Amino acid sequence: MKTDRLFRFFLILLLSTQYAFSQVDVVYSNLVWSDEFETNGAINSSKWFHQTQLPAGGSWFNGEVQHYTDQLTNAFVNAGLLNIVAKRESYTNQGITKQFTSARLNSKFAFLYGRVDVRAKIPVNQGTWPAIWMLGKNVNEDGAYFDASFGTTDWPACGEIDIMEHGITPSQPTNYIQSALHTPSSFGNTTNIGGTIANNLGNDFHVYSMNWSPFQISFLLDNVIFYTYNPAVKTPSNWPFTAEQYLLLNIAMGGIAGTIPSNFTQTSMEIDYVRVYQNTAVDTQAPTNFTATIGTVTSSTIELLLNGNDASGNVAYTIVYSGGTIPVASPSGVQRSVVVPNLLPNTNYTFSVSASDLAGNAFVSNPIVVNATTTSVLGCSGTDNQAQAATTFSSGYNYAFETLGTDVKITFELLDTNRVGVVAFLWRQSPFSEVQMTNVSGNIFTRTITGQTTGATINYAVKFAYAGGFSVTKYFSYVVGSSCSLGLETSPDLMExxxxxxxxxxxxxxxxxxxxxxxxxxxxxxxxxxxxxxxxxxxxxxxxxxxxxxxxxxxxxxxxxxxxxx
CATH class of the missing domain: 2.60.40.3080 (Immunoglobulin-like)
Structure with missing residues (x-):
């Protein structure tokens, strides 16, 4: 049974790995729509629409308890800031009385591909759910601005892009903000989630951004990427993001945001600006100076280093190999690292790489062909159930350490099935440190530690936090660059x-x-x-x-x- 679990563990890890990129793939330069909120009073009705119609049944989704209104007290501009205000007040509309009001604004502008920047200060009050997000223009949602003319597609087939949410992750600290994508393959409690910690969240302004290209969607906090969504094979089920979307700004109350304290009176989200960028210039020139070379090679990955120039400011690359096709892009003149995953060890791979621009103009000497051979596997893995702190494990956990050049990839899977809202933190034994791990799939989490020395011994454990408590694994000692049999723990006293x-x-x-x-x-x-x-x-x-x-x-x-x- 342990062997079966370990096999499933590595199979899920193999199939669930998405390509990780450290840079925005397409730079959008032309401001095509914005609101700087320069006129005091009501919102600019040429740019924004108050969505107030209740869904069927008389309540908003997710157990929320607010009325969205078009009252000036719930949405107004003052001193260069849009204020969206959620407050406690009895309010009757559409024949239904509720005890909280707020505002939900739809942009009257929709677009396909581009970048959104929103500079805002958000509330962190318990029971509030501030959000900056997007929906497909074709969403079938009665009362939405575009519904009457374009509402042909039910949610989530229309696609939803959540640029920033706060208040619905009770297992995370107060300063944690989340981005998410809802698609037919993953919706509601979606697995397509990324998050990060924002300094002094409730008191400072931050810039929340989303960069959406035909290849990937990246989320940024203060111009630093913290999550990228990029399914290896894009289908309507996991990538409905091929049609125009519009912006929404709102604060929801209660429901999955938790209990609203009895002393709550009101709070607000203050927005300095909303800006949308696209590339509008006509491009007729093909890319030049295209190069493709091999970077770091491991037992399961080969890095391709791509570069090229184009007058449009961006270059698109298509990588073809025995495992399929990988389309990516990069700003002109900026080297793009593409790590091809899920490869077999000790195997030669041939990659055919072509370059073009987003208008389809192709490099004159396409393709460039490069070859590389993966290395042997260097790593150790197994299953255990020992705990060193807090709650013990029932079923236990899988663990894996793999050396990748001068890095070590550490992966753990919690096998206990009675835990809800699991997040994982990697513990270094000496000097002690704690860093959050990335969720791969289910209760599998990974973190790569860089700059390690071959032959050095590292000691790490994992804290699994969940609703109602946490459990911590024992510390595992791993020699960087070493291998061991699956699940085998050999005593030094028995084998010296x-x-x-x-x-x-x-x-x-x-x-x-x-x-x-x-x-x-x-x-x-x-x-x-x-x-x-x-x-x-x-x-x-x-x-x-x-x-x-x-x-x-x-x-x-x-x-x-x-x-x-x-």
Whole structure:
């Protein structure tokens, strides 16, 4: 059963991995729509629409308790700021009385692809749910601005892009803001979620941004990307974002935002500006200076480094290989790193890469063909149920450590099925630190630590936090650059060996166990020597000087140590 769980663990991790990018893929430069809120009083009715009609049944979704109104007290402009105000007041409309009012604004502008910047200060009061978000112009929602003319598609098939939400993540600290995407393949309690911590959230203004291209949607806080959504294969089910969307600004009350305190009176979201950018210039020139080279190679990934120039300011690339097609883009003249995942170890791959611009003008010498071979796997993994703090584990957890060049990717999966709202934090033992891990799928979380030294021992545990408490795994010691059998934990007392270190011509091993096999790996993870031996001595005279890892096997056991050849 443990083996089956571990297999599912790595299979889910393999299939769920999305391409991770560190930069905005398409830069949008032309301001096409905005509101700077320069005139005091009511909102600009040429740009905004008050959505007040209640859904069927008389209540807004998610258990919310507010009326959205067109009252000046719920939405007004003052001193260069739009104020959306949620307040406690008895209000009757459409034959229904509610005890809270707020405002929900629809932009009268919709667009396909571009960037949105909203500078705002949001409320953090318990029970409030401020949001800056988007819906497909074609959404079938009675009372929405575009519904009468374009409302042909039910939610979530219309697509929803949540640029910023706050107040609906009780497992997170107060300063945590969330972005999410709702699609037919993942809606309601969607798994397409990213979040980050904003400094002094309730008191300071921040810029909340969304950059939407044909290839990916990125979310930024103060111009720093914290989440990118980019399904490897885009379908109407996971990517309905091929049609125009419009903006919404609102504060919801109660429901999944939690209980509203009895002493709550009112709060507001203050918005300095809303700006939408696109690229409007006609582009007729093809890209130039296109290059494609190989970057970092691991056992399961190959990095492609792409660069090119185009007068439009952006270049699109299409990567074709045995595993499929990867379309990406990058600003002109900016090197784009594309990490191709889910590859087999010790396997040669050929990539055919073409460049064009977003208008379809192609590079004159397309394609460029490059090749690379993945390395051997360097890592350790298994299953455990030991806890070092707080609540114990019932089923336990899977763990995996994999060396990727000078980085170590750490992945844990909580197997306990009775936990709700799980988030994970990576604990470093010494000096102690805690950082949040990224959710991959279900209760699988990962974090990559960079700049590690081959042969060094690192010690990490994971805290799983959930509704009502948390559990912490034991600390795991991992030797950077080493491998071990799946689920195998070998006691040093039961399997010990020694050899002269440093050494040069030969490595002669003494051990308290019979040796069946010896392997030697270089710092890149490549196996450079293999010996099934009964002599406990191997010849390393032909190998370059440097640091290596020696793996010694006996039966089902294995142990790895660092060796220096001089």
């Amino acid at each position: 060996f020694h050899f002269p270190n440093p050494t040069n011509e030969t490595i002669e091993i003494t051990s308290n166990f019979p040796i069946d096999k010896i392997e030697l790996y270089n710092v890149l993870g490549n196996k450079v020597l293999f010996s099934e031996t009964t002599t406990n001595k191997i010849d390393v005279s032909e190998l370059p000087k440097g640091i290596y890892l020696i793996a010694v096997y006996s039966g089902t056991g294995k142990r790895v140590k660092k060796v220096i050849l001089n």
